[in-house]
Amino acid sequence: xxxxxxxxxxxxxxxxxxxxxxxxxxxxxxxxxxxxxxxxxxxxxxxxxxxxxxxxxxxxxxxxxxxxxxxxxxxxxxxxxxxxxxxxxxxxxxxxxxxxxxxxxxxxxxxxxxxxxxxxxxxxxxxxxxxxxxxxxxxxxxxxxxxxxxxxxxxxxxxxxxxxxxxxxxxxxxxxxxxxxxxxxxxxxxxxxxxxxxxxxxxxxxxxxxxxxxxxxxxxxxxxxxxxxxxxxxxxxxxxxxxxxxxxxxxxxxxxxxxxxxxxxxxxxxxxxxxxxxxxxxxxxxxxxxxxxxxxxxxxxxxxxxxxxxxxxxxxxxxxxxxxxxxxxxxxxxxxxxxxxxxxxxxxxxxxxxxxxxxxxxxxxxxxxxxxxxxxxxxxxxxxxxxxxxxx
Numbered sequence: 001x002x003x004x005x006x007x008x009x010x011x012x013x014x015x016x017x018x019x020x021x022x023x024x025x026x027x028x029x030x031x032x033x034x035x036x037x038x039x040x041x042x043x044x045x046x047x048x049x050x051x052x053x054x055x056x057x058x059x060x061x062x063x064x065x066x067x068x069x070x071x072x073x074x075x076x077x078x079x080x081x082x083x084x085x086x087x088x089x090x091x092x093x094x095x096x097x098x099x100x101x102x103x104x105x106x107x108x109x110x111x112x113x114x115x116x117x118x119x120x121x122x123x124x125x126x127x128x129x130x131x132x133x134x135x136x137x138x139x140x141x142x143x144x145x146x147x148x149x150x151x152x153x154x155x156x157x158x159x160x161x162x163x164x165x166x167x168x169x170x171x172x173x174x175x176x177x178x179x180x181x182x183x184x185x186x187x188x189x190x191x192x193x194x195x196x197x198x199x200x201x202x203x204x205x206x207x208x209x210x211x212x213x214x215x216x217x218x219x220x221x222x223x224x225x226x227x228x229x230x231x232x233x234x235x236x237x238x239x240x241x242x243x244x245x246x247x248x249x250x251x252x253x254x255x256x257x258x259x260x261x262x263x264x265x266x267x268x269x270x271x272x273x274x275x276x277x278x279x280x281x282x283x284x285x286x287x288x289x290x291x292x293x294x295x296x297x298x299x300x301x302x303x304x305x306x307x308x309x310x311x312x313x314x315x316x317x318x319x320x321x322x323x324x325x326x327x328x329x330x331x332x333x334x335x336x337x338x339x340x341x342x343x344x345x346x347x348x349x350x351x352x353x354x355x356x357x358x359x360x361x362x363x364x365x366x367x368x369x370x371x372x373x374x375x376x377x378x379x380x381x382x383x384x385x386x387x388x389x390x391x392x
Contacts, residue, residue, distance in 0.1 A: 001023075001264070002229075002230055002234060002235060002236065002237060002260060002264075003023040003024055003059075003158075003235060003236040003237070004021060004022050004023050004024075004236075004237055004239075004253065004256055004257055004260060005022065005023065005024045005025070005026060005061065005158065005236050005237065005238045005239065006018075006022035006024070006025050006026075006239050006249060006252075006253045007025070007026060007027075007163075007239060007240060007241045007242040007244065007249065008025040008026070008027050008049075008242065008249070009027075009040075009242045009243055009244070010041070010045070011041070011045050011048060011049055012246060013246050013249050014027060014049045014052065014053070014060075015049075015052055015386075016246050016249055016250050016386065017249050017250075017253050018052065018053055018056050018058045019056070019346050019386055020249070020250045020253045020254045020257065020346050021253050021254055021256075021257025021258075021346065022058060022253050022257070023058055023059070024053075024058055024059035024060070024061060024089070024090075024236075025049070025053065025058065025059075025060055025061065026060075026061040026062070026063055026092060026238070026242070027040075027041050027046065027049065027060065027061070027062055027063070027242070028040045028041065028062070028063045028242060029041055029042075029043070029046060029062055029063075029064075029079070029083065030042060031064075031075070031079055032063075032064040032065075032066050032068075032072070032076065032079065032098075033063050033064065033065065033066065043082055043083075043086055046060070046062065046083065046086045046087075046088065047086040047087060050086055050087030050088060050089075051087065054087065059089040059090065060087070060088050060089055060090075061088075061089065061090040061091070061092055061111065062083055062088050062090070062091055062092070063091075063092045063093075063113070064076070064079075064080070064091050064092065064093045064095075064098050065092055065093050065094050065095075065113040065115050066095075067094070067095070067115070067172075068095045068097065068098070073097070076097075076098060076101065077101055077105060080098075080101055080102060080105065080106055080108075081105065081106065083108070084106045084107065084108050088108055089108060089109060090108055090109040090110070090111050090133070090134070091106075091108050091109070091110055091111065092111045092112075092113050092136070093110070093111070093112070093113055094112065094113040094114075094115035094116040096130065099112065099127075099130055099132055100130060103130060103131055103132070109133035109134065110130070110131075110132045110133055110134075111132065111133060111134040111135070111136060111158070112127050112132050112134070112135045112136060113136055114136045114137070114138055114139060114160065114170050115170050115172065116136075116138075116170070117138045117140075117169050117170040117172070118135050118136070118137055118138055119137070119138045119140060119141055119145070119149075120149065121148070121149060121152040121153070124149065124152065124153050124155065125153075128153065128155055132155070133155075133156060134155065134156035134157070134158055134235065134236065135153075135155055135156070135157055135158070136157075136158040136159075136160075136238070137149065137157055137158065137159050137160075138169070138170045139160050139165060139166075139170065139220065139289060139290065140169060140170070140290050141159075141290060141291075142290055142291060142292065142293055143225060143228055143229070143232075143291050143292065146159065146229070146232060146234075147232050150232050150233055150234070156235040156236065157233075157234055157235055157236075158234070158235060158236035158237075158238055159222075159229060159234050159236070159237060159238065160220060160222075160237075160238050160239075160240060161220070161222035161225075161226065161229070161237045161238065161239060161256065162219070162220055162221055162222060162239045162240065162241075162252055162256065162278075163219055163220060163239055163240025163241045164219055164220075164240050164241070164284075165216075165217040165218070165219060165220050165289055166193075166216075166217075167193045167215055167216050167217060173189070173192075173193070175192040175193060176189045176190040176191070176192050179192045180192065193215045193216040194216050194301075197215070216300075216301050217287070217289070217295065217299055217300055217301065218284060218285045218286050218287040218299055218300065218301055219283065219284045219285070219286045219287075220240075220286065220287070220288070220289045221275070221278065221286035221287065221288065222237075222288065222289075222291060223255075223256075223259060223271050223274050223275055223278070224271050224288065225288065225291045225292075226256070226259050226260065226263060227263050227268065230260070230263055230264065237256065237260070239252055239253065239256065245281075245282070245313070246316070247281055247282075247313035247332075247388060247390075248281040248282060248283070250344070250388055251277065251278065251280055251281035251344070252278060252281060254277065254344075254346070255274050255277035255278045256274075258274065258277065259274045280344075280390065284301070285301065287299040312333055312335075312390060312391040313332055313333055313388060313389070313390055314331065314332060314333045314334070314335040314341070314368070314389050314390065314391055315329040315330060315331045315332050315333075315335070315368070315375075315388070315389040316329065316330050316332065316386065316387070316388055316389070317329060317345075317383045317384065317385055317386060317387040317388075317389070318330055318374070318385065319385055320382065320383040320384065320385070322382060324378075325378045325379060325380055326376055326377075326378055327376060327377055327378070327379055327383050328374065328375075328376045329368075329374070329375050329376060329377070329389065330372055330373075330374055331368040331370065331371065331372065331373045331374075331375055332371060332372070333371070334367060334368065334369050335357075335367070335368050335389075335391060336357075336366070336367045336368070337354065337355060337356050337357045337364075337365070337366070337367075337377075338353075338354070338355055339353070339354055339391065339392075340352070340353050340391075340392035341353075341354060341389045341390065341391065341392060342389070342390040342391070342392050343381065343383060343387050343388075343389065344387065344388045344389075344390055345383075345384055345386065345387035345388065346384075346386065346387075347384065348384075348387075350381060351392060352379050352381045354377045354379060355377070355378070356377060356378075357375050357376075357377050358375060358376050358377065359373070359374075359375055360374055360375075360376075
């Protein structure tokens with residue numbers, strides 16, 4: 001069975017990712033992570049996350065994937081041991097020193113990060129000498145190249161299937177360092193490639209209509225490649241996005257969970273079915289990256305860098321009383337009484353029509369407009385805790 005590996009920026013997102021179908025999650029601690037601006041986990045959060053994951057037969061991977069300078073070395077072994085004590089299953093790292101420490105001093109698995117740019121058989125053999133447990137392939141490989149690499153090793157291989165693609169090899173970019181003094185390889189990327197720019201030909205501005213030109217790629221969407229990747233024997237499929245929203249994670253995870261299960265059960269639908277599921281979450285324009293060969297102009301972003309979601313996420317179900325038909329909701333975005341809502345959950349999809357909305361004092365509301373306010377309404381449909389609500 002192939003593993004579906006999902007991102008989680010905080011404890012709530014970790015739980016949602018697992019409930020919506022992830023076999024494992026990858027998270028960043030407060031140290032040695034490449035997403036220092038994400039809502040990274042304290043050791044106590046990590047321990048709670050591991051307990052929840054293991055109760056649901058899932059794993060927790062922790063990223064320690066910064067490019068280490070001399071001053072970054074202090075405390076790494078103590079940190080790794082603390083992660084092991086918290087229940088972490090795997091460490092993702094590009095530094096050989098960290099990988100060696102994991103294998104020598106802990107019982108956790110050592111996974112070589114995509115930041116190592118592993119794109120060929122010789123690179124795999126090099127890391128196999130350190131007895132690593134898994135190698136995350138670089139995102140610059142085609143399906144044909146992935147097949148050649150797969151045929152050369154029995155080591156677990158992980159591939160990216162959805163999310164942001166860096167304009168530089170395996171994320172090793174220096175734009176942010178140069179333009180903002182924030183080191184992308186040590187957790188401070190300012191995403192300079194996604195800024196708005198004017199384009200000049202000498203002193204003449206080219207984009208007079210007001211459009212801007214980005215130097216970044218479209219996001220990766222590997223829906224159509226999933227059957228082939230499963231056939232090739234990939235061990236793990238990774239979704240990128242530790243800084244993405246709870247709604248995004250739930251939507252993308254469930255889409256790929258459904259696709260993977262359908263492929264393995266021999267009941268795959270048209271690819272448009274899964275793409276339509278994905279389109280309900282906020283997302284940039286997507287492409288297939290390098291999977292079918294070198295990217296062309298069609299895989300780059302030169303103007304608009306964001307597509308609009310087809311559904312608005314308005315709340316998450318906290319509880320449902322089957323006797324009174326009362327649904328208690330934590331509001332996330334504006335919605336009003338007498339609305340049609342899509343119920344999107346780990347176990348079902350459906351539509352309901354709601355009438356009055358009430359606050360906790362029982363007062364009827366003309367709108368739910370305050371983020372994270374607890375409200376309730378009545379419905380005959382049997383909702384489940386952690387179901388998401390979207391506007392129809």
